Amino acid sequence: MxxxxxxxxxxxxxxxxxxxxxxxxxxxxxxxxxxxxxxxxxxxxxxxxxxxxxxxxxxxxxxxxxxxxPSAAERDLFRQLVAVSGIGMQLAIALIDTLGISELVSAIVTSNIPTLTKTPGVGKKTAERIALELKTKLAQWHKLSGVEVQQPQAVFAPQPEIKEDLEMTLLALGYSNEEIEQVLTALCQDEQLLKNSSAEEWIRSAIAWLSGE
Known part of the structure; x- marks a missing residue:
């Protein structure tokens, strides 16, 4: 090895x-x-x-x-993630890439499902499984590894069904996970859009934002 x-x-x-x-x-x-x-x-x-x-x-x-x-801690966290049932290599990479090690560990330890689902490809059930299987392990591991965890903050996100439709559409259009993360973060600042239950409206807004319109 x-x-x-x-x-x-x-x-x-x-x-x-x-x-x-x-x-x-x-x-x-x-x-x-x-x-x-x-x-x-x-x-x-x-x-x-x-x-x-x-x-x-x-x-x-x-x-x-x-x-x-870049560090042994991130490599070890990756190994813990792929040990969870249903979490493949690419999804583990996406989790670390989207949230960073500190926010990711914090979200798992505190069972912050909305934060975990900010990662493209991670739905509510997957996030719950990650938190369930790793919460206790990472609560001990992060202290031993010296990883600082962030305090949980209020998280605003679209409904899971809308988020899934939006991610699938943008991925099909060729946008990267990083671009999808950025547009979701931007759109979740829009209080009116957060109240909108139309996936089509979210998709239109996302494409407009990514196109710079």
């Missing part, structure tokens, strides 16, 4: 599925690993110096995928 790699960033490649892969050169060998947009922005801001990437290797029948994280 590879715990971490230390080398220089060669490039970050975005696939047609909106997934990001970092090419890290270590001793003249280029390692390809999937990372998330929040981490990619950190790498873009840093100087071209050797960086340490903590890794998780997923072995499947037809391929091996390396996942990269």
């Amino acid at each position: 590879i715990s971490y790699l230390k080398g220089k960033k060669v490039e970050i490649v975005k696939t047609t599925q909106n997934r990001l892969f970092l090419i890290l050169e270590v001793n003249d060998i280029g390692y390809e690993m999937q990372i998330y947009s929040r981490f990619a922005r950190q790498l873009d801001e840093g100087e071209n110096q050797p960086i340490q990437i903590f890794t998780h290797l997923q072995i499947q029948e037809d391929k091996q995928i390396l996942y990269g994280f």
